[in-house]
Amino acid sequence: MAWLRACGPDDLQEGEALRIETLPPIALFRVGGEFFATDDTCTHALSSLSEDGYLSGEEVECGFHFAKFCVRDGRALSLPASKPLTTFAVKIGDDGVHIDVGERPYRQMR
Numbered sequence: 001m002a003w004l005r006a007c008g009p010d011d012l013q014e015g016e017a018l019r020i021e022t023l024p025p026i027a028l029f030r031v032g033g034e035f036f037a038t039d040d041t042c043t044h045a046l047s048s049l050s051e052d053g054y055l056s057g058e059e060v061e062c063g064f065h066f067a068k069f070c071v072r073d074g075r076a077l078s079l080p081a082s083k084p085l086t087t088f089a090v091k092i093g094d095d096g097v098h099i100d101v102g103e104r105p106y107r108q109m110r
């Protein structure tokens, strides 16, 4: 377990996503006042879900071939993706949003 501070408490607005530069990268989403972290790379190919995807409620649609995933639990909701995204625990502290990145190497954030 390795908690990484991903952003400040107000850095990510409702309905937005942020790419976290772990290796491989993680996407942080803010939906309904909650934060969810998943793999950033679509399981179909190499699209960045935070940068090229479209977030609608708890679903993110890949910008390349339009597979959809649930950001809460990582499920693949539509083809051409069939494999789920890995999800990561998130906690909110006074200083911001933290993600348990596990063993993933990362560059230090803001």
Ligand code: FES
Pocket (backbone or CB within 6 Å): 042, 043, 044, 045, 046, 047, 062, 063, 064, 065, 066, 067, 080, 081
């Ligand atoms: S890269 Fe995401 S659906 Fe193809």
